[in-house]
Amino acid sequence: KRSSQLALKGMASATKSGRKVKLYANIGGPDDLDMALSNDTEGIGLFRSEFLYMGRSDYPSEEEQFQAYQKVIQGMKGKPVIIRTLDIGADKQADYFEIPQEENPAMGFRAIRICLERVQIFKAQLRAIYRASAFGTTAIMFPMIISLEEIIKIKEIVVEVKEELLAEGISFGQVELGIMIETPAAVMVSDELAREVDFFSIGTNDLTQYTLAIDRQNQSLENYYNPHHKALLRMIEMTVNNAHDAGIWCGICGELAADMEITEQLLCLGVDELSVSPVFILPLRERIRAID
Ligand code: PEP
Ligand code: MG
Numbered sequence: 001k002r003s004s005q006l007a008l009k010g011m012a013s014a015t016k017s018g019r020k021v022k023l024y025a026n027i028g029g030p031d032d033l034d035m036a037l038s039n040d041t042e043g044i045g046l047f048r049s050e051f052l053y054m055g056r057s058d059y060p061s062e063e064e065q066f067q068a069y070q071k072v073i074q075g076m077k078g079k080p081v082i083i084r085t086l087d088i089g090a091d092k093q094a095d096y097f098e099i100p101q102e103e104n105p106a107m108g109f110r111a112i113r114i115c116l117e118r119v120q121i122f123k124a125q126l127r128a129i130y131r132a133s134a135f136g137t138t139a140i141m142f143p144m145i146i147s148l149e150e151i152i153k154i155k156e157i158v159v160e161v162k163e164e165l166l167a168e169g170i171s172f173g174q175v176e177l178g179i180m181i182e183t184p185a186a187v188m189v190s191d192e193l194a195r196e197v198d199f200f201s202i203g204t205n206d207l208t209q210y211t212l213a214i215d216r217q218n219q220s221l222e223n224y225y226n227p228h229h230k231a232l233l234r235m236i237e238m239t240v241n242n243a244h245d246a247g248i249w250c251g252i253c254g255e256l257a258a259d260m261e262i263t264e265q266l267l268c269l270g271v272d273e274l275s276v277s278p279v280f281i282l283p284l285r286e287r288i289r290a291i292d
Contacts, residue, residue, distance in 0.1 A: 005282035008289070009040040015267065015291040022273035023281055023288070024082070026253060030071040035278040040285075043080035045201065045275020046141075046253040047072060049125065050087045053094050062124045062131075069132035080137045082201070082275075083129050084180065085122070087111045087143040091217055106215065111144035116153055126161045133173035141178040141201055146185040151196045180253070182206035187235045194246035201275065202239055204254025208232055227256045233265070240270040251275055260287045267291060 013023040024045030025036035029052060036044065052060050052068055060068075073081045088094055089110020102108040115122035129140055142154055158177065165172055181187055182203030194200065208227045209216040216225060226232075236252070243250035251273025256262065258276040263284065266274070276284060 005286055008282050008285045011285065011289070013042065013285045013288050015288060017292060019267065021267065021271070021288055022249075022251065023285055024080075024251070024253075024273060024275040025278045025281060026275050027072070027278070030068050030075075032278065033072055033075045036281075037075065039278040039281040041079075041278060041281055043082070043137075044072060044076060045082055045251060045273060047081060047083040048087065049083055049085060050092050050094075053086060053088055054092060056094070056096075058096055059121065059124070062128045065125060065128035066131050069129055069138075070135050073132050073136035073138055076136055078136055080139060082139040082141055082178065084141050084143055085112070085125055085129075086115055088114060106209065106217075112142050112150060112154070113144065115142075116150065116157075119157060122157060123161055126158060127165065130161060130165055130172040130175060131170060133175050134171050136173070138173055139176040139178060139198070141180055141199075143180045143203070144182060144206070145179045145193070146183050148189065148192050148196065151179065151193060155196070181239050181250075182210070182254070184211050184235070187239050190239045190242040191245070194242050194248055197248065199248050200239060200243045200250040201273070202236060202250065202252045202254065204232065204236075204252060204256035207235065207254065208256075211235065227254070227259070228262060232256075233269070236266070236271070237269050240272075244270060249273060258284060260284065263287050264291050 014020045022042055024043040025041035026046040027036055027044055028048045052065055069083060088097060089099060090106040099109055176198035178197050178199035178201060180203045181190060181200050204227050205216055211231050212229060214221050214225045240250045249272040252271055253275040257274040258280040
């Protein structure tokens with residue numbers, strides 16, 4: 001089985017009718033790059049940057065982050081790398097952030113909410129990513145978005161960062177800006193959001209949690225945590241349609257992207273990109289190529 005999949009290296013991720021799908025990898029840092037490349041990934045669809053912040057006692061410096069991003073971007077040799085900004089909080093904690101104890105951390109002070117309140121932390125990360133963007137094709141995506149106002153604020157901060165870099169004579173590439181669609185709110189206003197960004201990536205792990213009101217961490221609710229729920233499929237459909245109406249692409253980077261029982265359905269809904277753990281890339285390519 002594995003040898004037949006290895007033969008798919010270098011082959012297109014396309015259905016029999018020629019419909020192409022971007023098949024990208026999810027990684028947690030530069031250490032995962034080799035795995036992604038040896039499985040013939042076409043890009044990095046989700047670089048979970050929060051891992052650079054975890055398991056340590058203080059913030060990673062801009063320089064440290066730059067080196068991590070540069071390593072991945074350079075290693076991908078021009079193939080796209082989508083870096084997700086800091087998604088700390090809830091299941092991913094780092095003590096030095098000193099986030100106050102919360103009753104419901106999954107619905108608490110986390111991710112983009114922290115970045116928009118603690119702008120210096122956010123700017124250090126954005127500077128590191130923009131600096132690294134000079135070395136390849138780079139995109140940034142923002143987690144846990146719920147409103148248009150957040151995107152407007154993010155873009156203002158991005159403009160400041162770019163102006164600062166220009167003033168310092170530091171070069172950077174053209175960077176696409178996208179958002180994760182992982183809250184029901186983002187789905188419902190995805191028509192408006194689509195007009196402000198370059199792409200969408202649906203985070204089905206959190207979208208399932210928030211749509212079904214089922215804690216993704218709660219093992220005893222495992223039987224209720226159903227990403228095939230019709231509500232989720234309708235949300236995916238709505239998001240993809242709103243993306244396409246605005247002329248942008250829409251992918252999936254949650255675990256559902258690797259679920260081969262549903263690949264055909266996702267393609268029928270118009271999903272343009274699937275970003276999965278490196279080990280699933282070749283099996284998923286095989287699955288896509290078997291679809292009519
Ligand atoms: C998601 O929520 O589906 C996602 C891809 O992000 P994470 O699993 O890191 O929350
Ligand atoms: Mg998420």
